[in-house]
Amino acid sequence: MGQMEDSVATIEDANAEALRRLLAAEPVLAGARPAGEVIPGLEDHVMLHAGPPIGWERMCGPMKSAVMGAAVFEGWAAGPEEAEDMAAAGTIAFHPNHHFGAVGPMTGITTRSMAVLVVENRAFSNRAFCTLNEGMGNVMRFGGGDAEVRDRLAWMAATLAPALAAALADMGGLALKGVVARALTMGDEMHMRNVAGTSLFLREMLPALARTSDDPETLATLLEFIGANDQFFLNIVMAMAKAITDPAHGIEGSSVVTAMCRNGTDFGVRVSGTGDEWFTAPAAMVDGLFFPGFTMSDANPDIGDSCIVECVGLGGFAMAAAPAVAGFVGAGSAADAAAYTRDMGAITVGSSADWTLPALDFAGVPTGIDARQVLEAGVAPAINTAIVHQAPGKGMIGAGVSRAPLGCFEDAATALGIA
Amino acid sequence: MGQMEDSVATIEDANAEALRRLLAAEPVLAGARPAGEVIPGLEDHVMLHAGPPIGWERMCGPMKSAVMGAAVFEGWAAGPEEAEDMAAAGTIAFHPNHHFGAVGPMTGITTRSMAVLVVENRAFSNRAFCTLNEGMGNVMRFGGGDAEVRDRLAWMAATLAPALAAALADMGGLALKGVVARALTMGDEMHMRNVAGTSLFLREMLPALARTSDDPETLATLLEFIGANDQFFLNIVMAMAKAITDPAHGIEGSSVVTAMCRNGTDFGVRVSGTGDEWFTAPAAMVDGLFFPGFTMSDANPDIGDSCIVECVGLGGFAMAAAPAVAGFVGAGSAADAAAYTRDMGAITVGSSADWTLPALDFAGVPTGIDARQVLEAGVAPAINTAIVHQAPGKGMIGAGVSRAPLGCFEDAATALGIA
Numbered sequence: 001m002g003q004m005e006d007s008v009a010t011i012e013d014a015n016a017e018a019l020r021r022l023l024a025a026e027p028v029l030a031g032a033r034p035a036g037e038v039i040p041g042l043e044d045h046v047m048l049h050a051g052p053p054i055g056w057e058r059m060c061g062p063m064k065s066a067v068m069g070a071a072v073f074e075g076w077a078a079g080p081e082e083a084e085d086m087a088a089a090g091t092i093a094f095h096p097n098h099h100f101g102a103v104g105p106m107t108g109i110t111t112r113s114m115a116v117l118v119v120e121n122r123a124f125s126n127r128a129f130c131t132l133n134e135g136m137g138n139v140m141r142f143g144g145g146d147a148e149v150r151d152r153l154a155w156m157a158a159t160l161a162p163a164l165a166a167a168l169a170d171m172g173g174l175a176l177k178g179v180v181a182r183a184l185t186m187g188d189e190m191h192m193r194n195v196a197g198t199s200l201f202l203r204e205m206l207p208a209l210a211r212t213s214d215d216p217e218t219l220a221t222l223l224e225f226i227g228a229n230d231q232f233f234l235n236i237v238m239a240m241a242k243a244i245t246d247p248a249h250g251i252e253g254s255s256v257v258t259a260m261c262r263n264g265t266d267f268g269v270r271v272s273g274t275g276d277e278w279f280t281a282p283a284a285m286v287d288g289l290f291f292p293g294f295t296m297s298d299a300n301p302d303i304g305d306s307c308i309v310e311c312v313g314l315g316g317f318a319m320a321a322a323p324a325v326a327g328f329v330g331a332g333s334a335a336d337a338a339a340y341t342r343d344m345g346a347i348t349v350g351s352s353a354d355w356t357l358p359a360l361d362f363a364g365v366p367t368g369i370d371a372r373q374v375l376e377a378g379v380a381p382a383i384n385t386a387i388v389h390q391a392p393g394k395g396m397i398g399a400g401v402s403r404a405p406l407g408c409f410e411d412a413a414t415a416l417g418i419a
Numbered sequence: 420m421g422q423m424e425d426s427v428a429t430i431e432d433a434n435a436e437a438l439r440r441l442l443a444a445e446p447v448l449a450g451a452r453p454a455g456e457v458i459p460g461l462e463d464h465v466m467l468h469a470g471p472p473i474g475w476e477r478m479c480g481p482m483k484s485a486v487m488g489a490a491v492f493e494g495w496a497a498g499p500e501e502a503e504d505m506a507a508a509g510t511i512a513f514h515p516n517h518h519f520g521a522v523g524p525m526t527g528i529t530t531r532s533m534a535v536l537v538v539e540n541r542a543f544s545n546r547a548f549c550t551l552n553e554g555m556g557n558v559m560r561f562g563g564g565d566a567e568v569r570d571r572l573a574w575m576a577a578t579l580a581p582a583l584a585a586a587l588a589d590m591g592g593l594a595l596k597g598v599v600a601r602a603l604t605m606g607d608e609m610h611m612r613n614v615a616g617t618s619l620f621l622r623e624m625l626p627a628l629a630r631t632s633d634d635p636e637t638l639a640t641l642l643e644f645i646g647a648n649d650q651f652f653l654n655i656v657m658a659m660a661k662a663i664t665d666p667a668h669g670i671e672g673s674s675v676v677t678a679m680c681r682n683g684t685d686f687g688v689r690v691s692g693t694g695d696e697w698f699t700a701p702a703a704m705v706d707g708l709f710f711p712g713f714t715m716s717d718a719n720p721d722i723g724d725s726c727i728v729e730c731v732g733l734g735g736f737a738m739a740a741a742p743a744v745a746g747f748v749g750a751g752s753a754a755d756a757a758a759y760t761r762d763m764g765a766i767t768v769g770s771s772a773d774w775t776l777p778a779l780d781f782a783g784v785p786t787g788i789d790a791r792q793v794l795e796a797g798v799a800p801a802i803n804t805a806i807v808h809q810a811p812g813k814g815m816i817g818a819g820v821s822r823a824p825l826g827c828f829e830d831a832a833t834a835l836g837i838a
Contacts, residue, residue: 182614185606185743186605186606186607186614186615187604187605187606187615187777188605195601195605196605196606196615196618198622199615199618199619199621199622200618202618202621202622202625203617203618203621203622203646204646206621206625206639206642206646207639207640207642207643207646208639210629210632210635210638210639210642211635211636211639212635213629213635214635216629216630216631216632216633216635217630219629220625220626220627220629220630221626223625223626223629224626227622227623227625227626322777323777323778323780323781324604324777327781333780334777334778334779334780335780358606358741358742358743358753359742359753359778360753361742361752361753361754362742362746
């Protein structure tokens with residue numbers, strides 16, 4: 001009894017420290033650079049992917065085809081067939097983005113020549129990375145890899161990222177906490193809706209983008225590219241969330257979740273007090289709404305690193321901010337949206353004083369998912385997500401709310417000795 | 420009895436037609452030009468002001484000092500004393516903005532060398548005008564008129580407006596209905612909060628602004644000017660609302676309000692079926708929250724043409740969109756914000772299918788204020804507004820909700836023969 005109370009006290013202290021670190025973060029968008037120049041260890045023939053570790057054989061269709069496209073993009077293979085042979089032969093080393101301080105949307109493929117966003121957490125001096133958003137349609141994150149996709153990635157690395165980097169250097173970086181705070185009061189939950197975030201981001205960047213540009217046509221083209229993509233800001237939020245969660249990892253005894261991610265085959269969870277171990281379960285099918293002509297039988301299981309944003313109180317946890325998203329993902333009305341956020345309050349250690357929700361009279365977003373509370377309440381974290389077609393290159397076919405598998409949290413609790 | 424029923428049927432038909440015209444509008448921001456070039460009849464020594472007609476003697480302090488500043492800006496007077504003498508001697512002809520198809524914020528002073536926004540209502544081929552937003556602090560709309568204020572107005576006419584006009588010409592104009600629809604889902608009510616509208620406006624304008632710019636430093640400066648001003652979009656919304664309401668004016672028998680405005684001394688109302696007549700009552704003090712150091716004893720009575728936006732279902736009528744504004748203007752919580760919008764539903768003819776409110780599960784904004792319903796319900800239109808200091812040049816000291824005086828609607832009902 002005494003020991004159990006000690007144990008509880010320890011967990012609570014440890015979780016309070018994890019929450020303190022999550023809330024003390026000072027994330028700043030610092031730059032955009034080729035991944036190989038900024039991600040330590042991202043060598044030739046190394047490929048990062050979304051989710052927990054997985055080998056070529058178990059990868060889902062969209063991830064395999066993104067791998068092939070990326071190998072051609074890097075010049076490692078002349079075409080997709082050669083790339084497939086290389087992957088099967090073990091010539092390409094696969095690792096999770098999370099093992100390299102990075103995250104990636106959907107398939108999440110990251111290689112050295114792709115541009116990545118760099119977010120610095122200036123309260124803890126750590127950095128995190130995420131590729132830039134490619135827009136909708138035929139894109140690598142949904143498994144695309146043809147010439148159109150590769151040309152866009154090349155343009156993003158050669159033109160878009162340097163322009164953003166020059167502006168960010170001119171500005172001394174862009175502090176993200178305030179932009180997210182404001183976007184939450186403007187209908188974004190920062191996962192499936194980033195209309196406000198993208199608009200505010202552009203507005204903050206514009207003077208420096210104009211000042212550091214040497215060609216109006218190039219400037220106009222990149223403003224069109226970003227302006228046409230309501231989700232451009234999502235990838236910035238993802239890198240931000242990774243930069244926020246990393247310092248909360250590695251606190252002895254803490255049951256706070258520091259990462260959730262999916263590779264399209266497995267769902268993976270990491271907890272602060274259990275080191276580098278991934279607790280995995282099969283990735284679930286996503287309950288949601290499908291675009292006309294598609295059904296759940298077309299869908300790939302849950303995929304992507306994007307649910308790192310739920311680990312910092314955004315996405316499904318901030319659904320009350322975004323009644324429009326509730327409709328889009330099939331989660332109902334404004335009242336239902338508020339209920340999601342209230343439910344997530346039952347499985348989190350605390351809430352944010354900086355990120356607040358007007359519809360809940362400015363209550364803070366629930367922050368710090370506690371694996372122990374998840375099990376006690378029997379409430380799985382809610383994740384707002386896109387749904388991708390299981391066939392390579394067919395892209396997004398719907399959107400919905402996925403639930404993190406409870407099995408991951410049960411295994412984490414066992415590893416922590418609190419099961 | 421039979422006659423009364425006929426009369427009611429006629430009013431209802433007339434009001435239905437007014438609503439149809441309000442909702443059928445297709446407002447497009449078409450340009451930005453010197454007022455003297457686009458507003459017919461805006462000659463030398465003519466000065467337009469906010470609110471219903473008023474002479475120099477009865478003008479409030481901020482309006483008088485804005486008049487003096489504008490006369491110096493135009494070169495009619497060497498200094499404010501000479502300008503004051505001219506105004507008192509009748510050398511300056513004063514007219515309401517509304518008599519010239521225009522609206523203006525707060526003091527609303529408009530003269531020929533100032534730049535105005537041009538909004539075309541393409542469904543009815545009419546145009547409306549409003550000066551551009553000057554930002555916060557020492558500005559003419561709050562009664563400022565010194566060199567800083569005049570230099571800014573000159574820069575806006577010489578640099579800002581031509582750049583906007585070039586971009587708008589390149590784009591073929593900017594359709595406003597969709598921008599407002601989106602901003603309403605992003606926490607703006609379009610009167611006291613235009614954060615989303617300003618951001619979305621910039622995002623739409625950017626590629627063309629970049630493409631038509633010949634100088635990066637000028638582009639950066641004007642992007643900073645707009646980007647630093649969350650209310651930049653308000654003046655566009657005002658010109659839009661004037662362009663929407665004008666075609667609904669002049670319908671025989673209609674009791675729909677086509678203009679509400681205040682000059683800081685009088686509140687004025689125009690109704691569709693009563694021609695050019697203004698129904699006036701003393702402008703009220705505004706109930707709201709004051710910035711630190713100020714109280715209601717410092718405040719000027721209600722002032723400005725901006726409440727034209729309430730006539731199209733925005734501002735106080737769309738308060739449910741903006742819980743953050745409810746707090747800022749002292750109107751309470753998110754639930755209170757929703758209640759304002761519901762109350763306005765009792766005094767309007769219908770609602771918009773295009774402009775909807777997520778927090779009310781996408782109900783449309785209440786549209787078409789009906790003077791008859793105002794009297795029957797005893798509910799005065801709610802107007803979100805800034806509060807200006809009564810002393811010239813001291814600027815904004817708070818924000819609140821003002822109520823249109825019921826006396827204006829009683830007089831309108833009498834004139835319509837329905838009292």
